[in-house]
Amino acid sequence: MSEASTVLSDSSIQAARELRVLVSRLRRRFLEASDNLELTPSQLSVLSRLKRGDATASEIAAAERVRPQAIATHLGILIERGFVERRPDPKDGRRQLVSLTDAGLELMAGRAQAGQEWLASALDQKYTEAERQTVLAALDLLERLGPQ
Template identity: 50%
Template sequence: MNDLAPSALRASQDVRTVFGRLRRRLREVDTGGGLTPSQTAVFVRLAKDGDSTASVLAAAEGVRPQSMATILAALDAQGLIERRPDPEDGRRQLITLSAEGRERAAGDRETRREWLARRLHEDFTEAERQTLIDAAALLERLVER
């Protein structure tokens, strides 16, 4: 790593830190859903990644299977998920968002998009917003490599 420019090392750390904080902040935006943080994490994972099993969700979230069962029961009670037999293994169930869950996920995304746009509108100048647009293009180039 000694052959890397100090600015590359600094940019690497700053980008990771800021994106992590932004992601956490967006999760904190109140969407009016009343879900606990762990329920929200599972709900968002299902919305983003699609169907899953309880054991895969538990491993991904770093919780015990019993804790995941409690989380899924709460999401089920609110009508946000559906369970169906796994076509590859009838002993397992696939968890997916229900129609209501998909509708809510879309609404939550819109609420977060509006929050971010409002913050950018109210807290940044036009020149600063343009700088962010330019930086996003550079970051897109980074992820395309």
């Protein structure tokens, strides 16, 4: 244990632990709520990354912290399934950019919609209006943890 962690309050340590566990559980439920079309978590991660914009295979590999060979395998499957495409980089013809196809964009939008619908339904069924307002207030507080 580092010296910095010894000065943390017990409530901060408990909240961090419980929030991390909750985020992991919610992430799994989001994944379960949408049709993954038999794509692996790594392939879905590549698609999610490409939602942010085009990238080279090397950039994707670096961002995913895997070897370029692993990304090449994932891209091959995603290209074959029609979710991504390669095209020459207009700024550097030696490089290839990878981008989502219309089918890839549709898949990712559908996944996001399915996850949001599941969560809204769960919140509606399991919480009272007052409790949902408490959740909204807590989310405002948690927003401070994000990038400024």
